[in-house]
Amino acid sequence: MKPDARDRLIEGTRELLWERGYVGTSPTAILARSGVGHGSMYHHFAGKPDLVLAAEQRSAALMQQQIAETFAVDGTALDRVSGYLRRERDVLRGCSVGRLTADPDVIADDVLRAPIRETFEVLHEHLRRTIAEGVAAGEFADDLDIDEIASTIAAVIQGGYALSRAAQAVEPFDRAVRGVLALLRASAPHTN
Amino acid sequence: MKPDARDRLIEGTRELLWERGYVGTSPTAILARSGVGHGSMYHHFAGKPDLVLAAEQRSAALMQQQIAETFAVDGTALDRVSGYLRRERDVLRGCSVGRLTADPDVIADDVLRAPIRETFEVLHEHLRRTIAEGVAAGEFADDLDIDEIASTIAAVIQGGYALSRAAQAVEPFDRAVRGVLALLRASAPHTN
DNA sequence: GTCTATAGCCCGATAGAC
DNA sequence: GTCTATCGGGCTATAGAC
Numbered sequence: 048m049k050p051d052a053r054d055r056l057i058e059g060t061r062e063l064l065w066e067r068g069y070v071g072t073s074p075t076a077i078l079a080r081s082g083v084g085h086g087s088m089y090h091h092f093a094g095k096p097d098l099v100l101a102a103e104q105r106s107a108a109l110m111q112q113q114i115a116e117t118f119a120v121d122g123t124a125l126d127r128v129s130g131y132l133r134r135e136r137d138v139l140r141g142c143s144v145g146r147l148t149a150d151p152d153v154i155a156d157d158v159l160r161a162p163i164r165e166t167f168e169v170l171h172e173h174l175r176r177t178i179a180e181g182v183a184a185g186e187f188a189d190d191l192d193i194d195e196i197a198s199t200i201a202a203v204i205q206g207g208y209a210l211s212r213a214a215q216a217v218e219p220f221d222r223a224v225r226g227v228l229a230l231l232r233a234s235a236p237h238t239n
Numbered sequence: 240m241k242p243d244a245r246d247r248l249i250e251g252t253r254e255l256l257w258e259r260g261y262v263g264t265s266p267t268a269i270l271a272r273s274g275v276g277h278g279s280m281y282h283h284f285a286g287k288p289d290l291v292l293a294a295e296q297r298s299a300a301l302m303q304q305q306i307a308e309t310f311a312v313d314g315t316a317l318d319r320v321s322g323y324l325r326r327e328r329d330v331l332r333g334c335s336v337g338r339l340t341a342d343p344d345v346i347a348d349d350v351l352r353a354p355i356r357e358t359f360e361v362l363h364e365h366l367r368r369t370i371a372e373g374v375a376a377g378e379f380a381d382d383l384d385i386d387e388i389a390s391t392i393a394a395v396i397q398g399g400y401a402l403s404r405a406a407q408a409v410e411p412f413d414r415a416v417r418g419v420l421a422l423l424r425a426s427a428p429h430t431n
Numbered sequence: 432g433t434c435t436a437t438a439g440c441c442c443g444a445t446a447g448a449c
Numbered sequence: 450g451t452c453t454a455t456c457g458g459g460c461t462a463t464a465g466a467c
Binding site for chain 1: 259260262333337340342346352356358359380383384386387389391392393394395396397399400401402404405406412414415416417419421423426
C-alpha cells in the first residue's frame with residue numbers, strides 16, 4: 048500500500064524538524080522532500096503549525112514506543128538502564144524529540160511543546176521504575192534519590208548529543224554514557 | 240564610554256543566537272535589537288556569517304572565562320565540580336554556546352563550529368584535571384576513567400537544559416545535577 | 432484531492448548619497 | 450561611518466480551476 052500524501056507530508060516534516068527545527072523548516076522544503084503539491088498540503092493541514100504538530104506527535108509516539116521496548120526486556124535493572132543508554136543511535140543526528148527544545152517558537156507554545164514534555168515524562172517514568180527495582184534488588188545504593196538519578200540519565204543522553212555534534216564525533220557521547228554507567232556500578236552497595 | 244555600533248551589533252547578535260539560533264536570527268532583527276542602521280552593519284561585517292562568527296567568539300570567550308573562574312577556587316575536587324554544576328544559571332534560557340549545536344548550518348561549517356568545539360574542549364580539560372586531582376587525593380575511586388566522568392558531567396549540564404526547557408521548569412535540571420553529584424559521592428572509595 | 436497562479440511580506444545583500 | 454532605496458528570491462498562505 049503506497050503511503051498517501053498526508054502520510055508523506057508528516058514524514059517529510061518529521062525529517063526536516065529533526066534536522067533543522069521549526070524556523071528552519073519551510074512549507075516549500077516540506078513539499079520538495081515529500082513529493083507533494085502545494086494545494087495538497089493546505090488541503091490536509093490548516094497551516095505550518097498544524098502540520099508540525101502532527102509530525103511532532105508521530106515522532107513522540109515512535110520515541111515512546113522505542114523507550115517502552117527498550118525497557119521491556121529481561122535482566123537486572125542495570126542491564127535495562129545499560130540497554131537504554133547503549134541502544135543503537137545516530138548520535139550525530141541527535142534526538143528527533145529533544146532537538147525541538149532548542150526552538151523558542153515550539154517551547155513558547157504549550158500545544159507544540161506538549162509532545163516533547165510527554166515523551167520526557169514517559170522516559171522518566173521508565174527510568175524511575177527501573178532504578179527503584181534496582182534499589183529494591185540491592186543493585187544500587189538505597190540512599191540514592193530515584194528521581195534525581197532518572198533525570199541524570201536522561202540528561203546524559205540529551206547532553207551527549209550536544210557534545211558529539213560540537214565535536215562532530217561520537218566519542219563524547221559514548222564516553223558520557225560509559226561514565227554514568229561506571230558511576231552507577233561504583234555506587235552499588237559494597238558487599239565486602 | 241558609549242559602546243560603538245560594532246559592539247552593539249555583536250551583542251545583539253549574541254542574544255538572538257542564544258534565543259533563536261542561526262536560521263532564526265535575521266539581520267533585520269539584529270538591527271532592531273542593537274539600534275543600528277542597515278548600512279552600518281554591512282560596513283562593519285561582510286555579511287550574516289561574519290557577524291555571527293564574531294558573536295560566537297564573544298560568547299565562547301565569556302563562557303571559557305566563566306569556566307576558568309569557577310574552577311579556580313580553593314577546596315576539594317568535589318567542591319570545585321559541585322561549584323561548577325551548581326553555579327548560578329538561567330536554566331530555562333539554556334547555554335549560549337551549547338544552543339548552537341542544534342543548528343545544522345553552524346555544525347556543518349567548520350569555522351562557525353570552532354568556537355563551540357573549543358569551549359567544550361576547555362570545559363573538558365578543567366573537569367578532567369579536577370577529577371584527576373580528586374582521584375589522586377582519594378576523593379574518587381581510582382578505577383574511574385577520568386575522560387568518561389568529565390564527559391558525563393558536561394553532558395548532564397547540556398542535557399539538563401533540554402529537560403528543563405521541555406518541562407518549562409528548573410526542577411529537571413536541578414535533579415540531574417544533584418543526581419550526578421550523588422553518584423560521584425557514592426562512588427568514593429569506602430574507608431571502612 | 433490536487434493543481435497553478437498569485438499575494439504580501441520578510442530574507443540577505445548591494446548601491447550610492449551624504 | 451551611517452543613511453535610504455532597491456534588488457531578487459523565499460516565506461506562508463489564499464484563490465479558484467479541474
